[in-house]
Each structure stands twice: as structure tokens, then as C-alpha cells.
Amino acid sequence: MLRAVVICPDEEICQYLKETTASLGTISIARILNHYPNQLSLTRMVRAVGPQLVLLSVQSLNQALEAAETLEETAPGLYIVAIGRSRDPEMLEALIRSDMREFLSYPFEQDRLVQILGRAHEVLVKKPPAIRSTDLLFAFLPSKAGVGTSTIALNASVAASRLPDTNTLLCDFDLNSGMIHFMLKLKDSYCVVDAARRAEELDEYIWQDLVSSHQNLDVLSSGDFNPEFRVEVAQIRNLLDFARRHYKAIFVDLSGNMEHYSLDIMRESKRICLVSTPEINSLHLARKKYHFLQRLDLGERVSLLLNRMDNSSSFPVDQIKELVGLEPIVTFPNDYNQVQSALTAGKPVECSSPFAGQCSALAQRLLEQTYGPVETKNWVAEFLSSRFSWRKPLHPARAGRLQK
Numbered sequence: 001m002l003r004a005v006v007i008c009p010d011e012e013i014c015q016y017l018k019e020t021t022a023s024l025g026t027i028s029i030a031r032i033l034n035h036y037p038n039q040l041s042l043t044r045m046v047r048a049v050g051p052q053l054v055l056l057s058v059q060s061l062n063q064a065l066e067a068a069e070t071l072e073e074t075a076p077g078l079y080i081v082a083i084g085r086s087r088d089p090e091m092l093e094a095l096i097r098s099d100m101r102e103f104l105s106y107p108f109e110q111d112r113l114v115q116i117l118g119r120a121h122e123v124l125v126k127k128p129p130a131i132r133s134t135d136l137l138f139a140f141l142p143s144k145a146g147v148g149t150s151t152i153a154l155n156a157s158v159a160a161s162r163l164p165d166t167n168t169l170l171c172d173f174d175l176n177s178g179m180i181h182f183m184l185k186l187k188d189s190y191c192v193v194d195a196a197r198r199a200e201e202l203d204e205y206i207w208q209d210l211v212s213s214h215q216n217l218d219v220l221s222s223g224d225f226n227p228e229f230r231v232e233v234a235q236i237r238n239l240l241d242f243a244r245r246h247y248k249a250i251f252v253d254l255s256g257n258m259e260h261y262s263l264d265i266m267r268e269s270k271r272i273c274l275v276s277t278p279e280i281n282s283l284h285l286a287r288k289k290y291h292f293l294q295r296l297d298l299g300e301r302v303s304l305l306l307n308r309m310d311n312s313s314s315f316p317v318d319q320i321k322e323l324v325g326l327e328p329i330v331t332f333p334n335d336y337n338q339v340q341s342a343l344t345a346g347k348p349v350e351c352s353s354p355f356a357g358q359c360s361a362l363a364q365r366l367l368e369q370t371y372g373p374v375e376t377k378n379w380v381a382e383f384l385s386s387r388f389s390w391r392k393p394l395h396p397a398r399a400g401r402l403q404k
Contacts, residue, residue, distance in 0.1 A: 001025070001026060001027065001028050002026060002027045002028065002052050002053045002117060002120060002121060002124070003028055003030050003049070003050065003051050003052050003053070004021075004027050004028065004029050004030065004051055004052070004053040004054065004055060005029070005030060005031045005032075005033070005045070005046075005049055005051040005053075005054050005055070006018075006029055006031070006032045006033065006054075006055045007033045007036065007037070007054065007055070007056050007057060007067060008032070008033070008034065008055065008056075008057035008059070008083060009034055009035055009036070009057060009059055009060075010057060010059055010085075010106075011034060012106075013057065013083060013085075013106050014032050014034060016106070016107065016108065017029070017055060017083075017108070018032070020108060020110060020113065021113075024110075024113075024114065024117070026114075026117050026121070027053070027117055028200075030049045030051060030201070030203075031045065031049050031051075031203070033045070036060065036063040036064070036066075036067055037067070039066075039070050042067060042070050042071065042074070043070065043074045044204065046071065046074045046075050046078075046131060047074075047131065047132070047245045047246060048202075048203045048204040048207075048242075048245070048246075049203055050131055050241060050242065050245060051075075051078065051129075052078070052079060052120075052124050052128065052129055053078070053079045053080075053081065053117075053120055053124075054071055054078060054079070054080045054081070055081050055083050055104070056068060056071075056080055056081065056082055056083065056100070057082075057083050057084060058082050058083070058084040058091060058095070059084060059085075061091055061094060064082065065094065065098050068080055068098050068099075068100060069098070072099070074131070074132070075129040075130060075131040075132075076129065076130045077124075077127050077128065077129040077130050078129040078131075079120045079123060079124055079129075080099075080100050080102075081100070081102040081103070081104060081116055081120070082095050082100045082102065082103045082104070083103070083104045083105075083106065083108075084103070084104075084105065084106065085105070085106045086105075087103070087105050102116050102119075102120075104116065131245060132245065133241070133244035133245045134244050134247060134248050134249065134250070135244075135270050136248060136249045136250065136270055136366070136367060137240065137244065137250045137252065137265075137268055137269045137270055138249070138250070138251050138252065138269060138270060138271050138272075138273060138366055139252045139254055139262075139265055139266045139269040139271075139272045139273065140152065140153040140156075140251065140252065140253050140254060140273045140275060141254050141256055141262075141266070141272055141273065141274050141275065141289065142254070142255075142256035142275050142276075143256070143274060143275060143276040143277075143282045143283070143285040143286035143289060144256065144281065144282055144285045145177070145256065147275050147276055147277045147282055147307055147308075148275065148277070148307040148308065148332070148339075149253060149254075149256070149275040150172070150174070150178075150179045150180060150183065150253050151183070151339055151349075152273075152275060152305060152307060152332065152359060152362070153170065153180075153251050153252075153253040153273075154170065154180060154183055154184070154253075154348060155348050155349050155355070155356055155359035156251060156359045156360075156362045156363045156366070157169075157170040157217055157249070157251035157363070158214075158215070158217055158348040158359075159356070159359050159360040159362075159363035159364075160249045160251070160363040160366070160367060161215065161216040161217040161249075162216060163363070163364070163367065165248070166248050166249055166367065167216070167218070167246075167247050167248055167249075168216070168217050168218070168247060168248065168249045168250070168251065169211070169217075169218045169219075169220065169243055169246075169247040169249070169250045169251070170217060170218070170219050170220070170250075170251045170252075170253070171192060171219075171220045171243070171250065171251070171252045171253070172191075172192065172219075172220065172221050172222040172253045173192060173222065173252055173253060173254055173255070173261065173262065173265060174222055174253055174254060174255035174256075175192065175193070175222050175223075175231070175255070176255060176257075177255065178221060178222025178223070178253070178255075180219060180221050180222065180253060181219075181221035181222065181223070183342075183343060183346070184212075184214050184219065184346055184347065185346030186212045186214070186219060186221055187212075189223075190209060190210045190211075190223075191210075191220065191221045191222055191223025191224075192220050192221065192222055192223060192231075192239075193222075193223050193231075194210055194223070195207075195210050195220055195239050196231050196232075196235040196236070196239060197235070198210075199234070199235040199236075199238035199239045199242075200235075200238055202238065202239070202242045204246075207242070207246070218247070231259075231261040232261075233260070233261065233264050236261050236264050236265060236268075237264070237268075240265070240268055249366075249367060252265055252269070254266075256289075258289070258292070263296070266293070266298055266301075267296075267298065269301060270301070270366075271301055271302075271303055271366055272293065272298060272301045272302045272303070273303055273305050273362075273366075274286055274289060274290060274302050274303065274304050274305065274326070275305045275307055276304065276305070276306060276307070276324070277306070277307050277308045278306060278308070278309055278315050278320065280315075283315070283320060283323050283324055284323075286304065286324050286326075287323060287324045287325060290302055290304075290324060290325055290326060291325070302326065303326070303329045304320075304324055304326040304327065304328045304329065305328060305329065305330050305331075305332070305362070306320065306328040306330070306331040306332065307331075307332045307334075308332065308333075308334040309331045309332065309333060309334065310333060310334040317331065329362075329365065330358055330361060330362045330365070331358070332355055332358045332359075333354045333355055333358070335349070335353055335354060335355035338350060338353040338355055338356075339355065
């Protein structure tokens with residue numbers, strides 16, 4: 001079904017279009033504007049609605065031509081159909097020069113409308129409108145429950161939101177055990193489930209009610225426990241398409257249960273961040289999930305994140321690469337006290353902590369689209385010295401025992 005917008009100051013024509021198209025079943029009118037919007041408003045509307053087709057009144061030819069130019073700049077390939085009461089030859093010539101090849105004269109003949117919509121569908125299937133959207137979508141997948149994936153996803157998205165010109169969205173798609181709402185002590189009641197249910201009608205006004213804001217970060221939480229709800233692939237794609245048009249970076253926290261909707265999100269993702277701890281059971285499951293994603297032709301998108309590394313870790317990084325088949329691009333310290341303090345306070349981990357520093361490094365690497373291992377300072381020594389700065393320097397062996 002074609003998603004359409006009507007721009008027409010003539011209320012009689014608008015009403016006629018609304019009634020006529022409702023019976024066709026091939027076109028859905030997402031927005032009716034009874035005025036010619038300015039350039040900024042028109043651009044925002046296109047990003048919000050994501051139309052494929054625009055029915056544009058030529059009641060004011062100059063304003064219509066200006067609107068058509070803005071539409072073409074904002075969404076090259078958008079199918080524009082001129083509508084009006086008159087078939088003035090000079091007007092038709094002006095429309096042809098502006099690349100509007102279709103014209104509907106009121107009152108519209110239904111057969112003529114069906115023909116135009118058929119041609120529009122053929123063109124749009126081959127070449128849909130190129131509405132500006134981001135490809136910086138990152139999925140965070142745990143090797144198993146409890147490895148700290150939500151903590152990393154939250155703090156990496158916060159770090160991304162602090163970068164210049166980087167409006168960022170964090171979506172919690174762990175519909176059974178999502179923790180982002182709790183971790184930030186969010187009070188708003190709307191969630192991913194509500195967004196999925198309204199995916200086909202999303203616009204900038206509905207979206208403002210669905211998301212919560214934490215400083216510069218927008219958050220779409222998982223909501224209450226609801227095992228009966230089933231997310232459809234079409235709902236996910238509509239939701240993500242909307243988000244891509246509005247944010248530069250999108251971080252998605254997944255459950256790790258490999259649901260159908262999770263797989264669809266990973267197929268849409270630029271990078272899949274597979275999170276593991278250095279314990280053998282976590283690494284074993286990380287290996288299994290990595291191999292499974294390889295079978296889905298997603299292996300090249302997977303990056304390993306290693307959480308809770310310290311001097312007592314069972315395996316060094318080089319052995320972990322052999323065990324999982326991936327070299328960790330970022331390792332995170334076992335900064336238990338800082339993470340627990342942040343949870344208690346309902347806020348991200350303090351920027352000055354080694355853990356937050358690694359989250360910031362991860363965010364920058366993801367946005368720069370480079371996925372080699374991050375070169376970092378010796379954060380284990382920094383982590384220890386920050387907690388025992390009032391003592392003499394510790395012997396490495398004793399430092400390791402304290403970390404245990």
C-alpha cells in the first residue's frame with residue numbers, strides 16, 4: 001500500500017480524495033495539509049511520515065512549484081501528482097518543466113486515479129524515494145543473561161549522545177527482562193510495545209509521547225512484562241525506518257534469546273555487538289551465537305565486547321580470540337562499585353570511571369565505523385590506583401587478590 005500525503009488548501013478536494021482513496025485499498029493517506037508549508041516544516045513532515053507519494057494542489061502554482069522543489073531535494077524519487085480544478089495550458093507546461101508528469105483534475109475519475117496509482121507503484125517498487133536516514137544502527141546481543149549488555153548499551157549510547165551533532169536513540173527490545181527503564185528510573189509508561197502497535201501511524205507528535213528523554217538521549221523502554229505480545233516483522237521495520245529518519249545513531253538492547261524480531265533487527269544493524277564475560281560458559285555461548293550468525297551471513301557484522309575483565313580473569317585476551325573466533329574490540333573493567341552506584345542513583349556510570357571511558361571509546365569507534373581493537377590506557381592499573389590512592393603502590397599479585 002502506498003503511503004501518501006495530501007497538500008491542498010481546497011477542503012472540498014481533500015474530503016473527496018479522502019473518501020475516494022479509502023475504498024481503493026492501494027493507498028493510505030498518512031497526512032493531509034490544508035496549507036502550503038514552509039521549507040523547514042515540509043522537510044520535517046517528510047522525515048516524520050516517510051511518504052512515497054504526494055498529491056500536491058496547484059491552486060497556487062508558485063507555492064506548489066516551491067513545495068515540489070523542496071520535496072525533490074528532501075526525498076529524491078518521491079512521486080508527486082499535481083491536483084487541481086483547472087487544466088490551464090500554461091500551468092500544465094510549468095508542471096512538465098518541474099518534472100511533475102501526472103495531473104488529476106477535479107472531480108477525479110476513479111479509473112484515472114487507479115491508473116496513476118498503478119504507474120506510481122511500478123516506479124516506486126523499482127526506485128523508492130531516497131529519504132535521508134542513518135545506517136548507524138547498533139544491536140547489543142548478550143552471550144547469556146547477566147553479562148552486563150544493558151549496562152554497556154546504556155552507557156555507550158549516553159556517550160554517543162554527548163558527541164556533537166549526534167542525536168541518539170536507545171531502544172530496549174528485551175521484552176521479557178528489559179532493564180533500561182529501571183536503570184534510568186524512567187517514569188513514562190509508554191514503551192516499545194506501544195510503538196510497535198502504532199508503527200504504521202507514527203509521526204513526530206506520537207513519537208514525542210512514546211519516548212522518554214535522559215539529558216541528550218531519547219529512550220524507548222521495553223515496558224512491563226508482557227510475554228503474550230508478539231512483534232511482527234513489518235512493525236519492526238516501520239519503527240526502525242521512522243527512527244532512522246530522525247536520529248543519527250540508534251542503539252538497540254536485545255534479550256539474547258534470538259527471537260524472530262531480534263534477528264530482523266540484527267539484519268538491519270550496521271554492527272552487532274556480542275557481549276561476553278571471560279568465564280568459560282559465557283565464552284562458549286558467545287562462540288555458538290557467533291557461528292549461528294555466520295550461518296545467517298551476519299558474521300562480518302559481529303564484534304566481540306569483553307566485560308568484567310580483571311587480573312583474576314580465567315583467560316587472557318589472545319586465548320579468548322581462539323575460543324570464540326573473534327578478537328575483542330573493547331574490554332571493560334569489572335568496575336562493580338561504580339556500576340552499582342549508578343544503578344542506585346538511576347543514572348549512567350560516572351564519566352570519570354574507567355568503565356565509562358571504555359564505553360566512550362566504543363561509541364566513538366562505532367560512529368567512526370572502525371572496528372579494530374581499541375587502543376586504551378592500562379585501565380586495570382588506573383582502576384586499582386583510583387581506589388587505593390592513599391596507600392603505597394600495590395604489588396601486582398596483591399592487586400589481583402584484591403580484585404577477586
